[in-house]
Amino acid sequence: MSDQNAKLELGGKISEFPTRKGTIGPDVVDISSLYAKTGAFTYDPGFTSTASCESKITYIDGDEGVLLYRGYPIEQLAEQGDFLETCYLLLYGELPTKAQKEDFDYRVTHHTMLHEQMLKFFTGFRRDAHPMAVMCGIVGALSAFYHDSTDISDPHQRMVASIRMIAKMPTIAALAYKYHVGQPFMYPKNQLDYSSNFLHMCFSVPCEEYKVNPILARAMDRIFILHADHEQNASTSTVRLAGSSGANPFACIAAGIACLWGPAHGGANEAALNMLAEIGSVDRIPEFVARAKDKNDPFRLMGFGHRVYKNYDPRAKIMQKTCHEVLNELGIKDDPLLEVALELERIALTDPYFIEKKLYPNIDFYSGITLKALGFPTTMFTVLFALARTVGWIAQWSEMIEDPAQKIGRPRQLYTGAPQRDYVPLAKR
Ligand code: SDX
Secondary structure, X not given: OOOOEEEEEEOOEEEEEEEEOOOOOOOEEOOOOHHHHHOOOOOOHHHOOOOOOOOOOEEEEOOOOEEEEOOEEHHHHHHHOOHHHHHHHHHHOOOOOHHHHHHHHHHHHOOOOOOHHHHHHHOOOOOOOOHHHHHHHHHHHHHHOOHHHOOOOOHHHHHHHHHHHHHXXXXXXXXXHHHHHOOOOOOOOOOOOHHHHHHHHHHOEOOEOOOOOHHHHHHHHHHHHHOOOOOOOHHHHHHHHHHHOOOOHHHHHHHHHHHHOOOOOOOHHHXXXXXXXXXXXXXXXXXXXXXXXXXXXXXXXXXXXXXXXXXXXXXXXXXXXXXXXXXHHOOOOOOHHHHHHHHHHHHHHHOHHHHXXXXXXXXXXXXXXXXXXXXXXXXXXXXXXXXXXXXXXXXXXXXXXXXXXXXXXXXXXXOOOOOOOOOOOHHHO
16 A cells, blocks of 8 residues: 555545555556445546556556566566477476476477367357467367366466366367368377477378478467467456356356457557558558548557557567568568558558557567468457467466456446336337
8 A cells, every 4th residue: 555545526525535555557446445435436448547446467658669578578588488388487486496487388389289079169160260269269168178177266277277178279279270271180199289289280291291380380479478478458357257257267258258259459460460451561651640630530450559558569560570570481572462551550650649649559560471481360369469479468467366456247227218207018109
């Protein structure tokens, strides 16, 4: 608690509310007693000024373009670590020792297979089903198979569910991709590292040897690190809210996947690539920039803007560097989409409208080009985002469950509907 109280004058009465200081970042005013003291609610659609919880996991400074996982800058983790090390850090709060990392990697590796009967679920979908629809369905169905890790009051079961989710999401994502493209399912190979295994399950086929390109596997791993967690974004808040009712972890993650799918959130990487393809050439950029500025046109530049970052998204810079590494490794020279992206970024960063509204490229702007170069169809982009974000959702869900102050989330409203009125029988209407 800090020693300053916030004072609010409402209806001629002054009420005081305690304030709290974080380790870094904005203070908060604890308004949990506001309704009891004043009979009024706060009103904050979109939660632009609302801290929904206390957390020790991820910190974002939107003005400075800073992103920390458990205090470590994303740039250092992406350059020096690997995704499973980041998973350990997000889950347990500290970087693992060598022995801890080996044990964690072993546990994740030995949970990558899906219950064989679940493979039948995939064949129930149309081949052209969007892979995100498949992922929502399969992840929600995990609670029908893994009953021994759904009791959220048991720390051991919570840990097993966490490991299972991190381990099985690449397998589910790869199965959804293989089903989508009509190729046979490929099983995980335990001798491969996490991201190499994922590329193997997606791109190898039974009829020939498949050698994972280590540079592409490293790029995939870095993309997973960049997407692992991001404070209380929409999908994480969805997982926390679902979890606050006591729902099982698989159901909560399925809810997070559904929320992430939206084009304003995780669906933006797919939408950004589709937008670049629609723009098609550099000379059409001004037409689209004008549409983005037009208040009467709902069009927005996908991959630009962010609720928190009012500076460059630090992940976008690393994503841009990774994009060039992948294109160079694959010998993709003048990619027309990259040409449009680079020119669109240059224009947007110099245009007064975007500067005034602090609209910078976000992580989704470059991830689509990179994922397309790696061989994924645009429909798989948000699936990969969900794969990586699962550890963040799980870590935030665990933190919420373990928080002694946590209770079911139940926001109130400003009611502007009809006042009470009596029923009118049909004959009299
Ligand atoms: C992710 O929250 C997270 O952390 C999310 C995420 C994560 O890791 O979990 O970072 C992942 O979701 C990244 C964001 C991906 N979405 C997109 O790229 C879609 C395009 N961006 C916009 O839809 C928008 O910028 C949001 C949704 C990201 C943020 O919207 P806000 O904070 O609600 O801001 P806003 O809609 O109120 O916009 C502020 C102004 C508006 O103009 P005015 O009404 O003030 O005149 O900026 C304009 C908007 O019209 N604006 C844009 C724009 N984004 C905002 N104008 C043109 N193009 C855009 N992309």
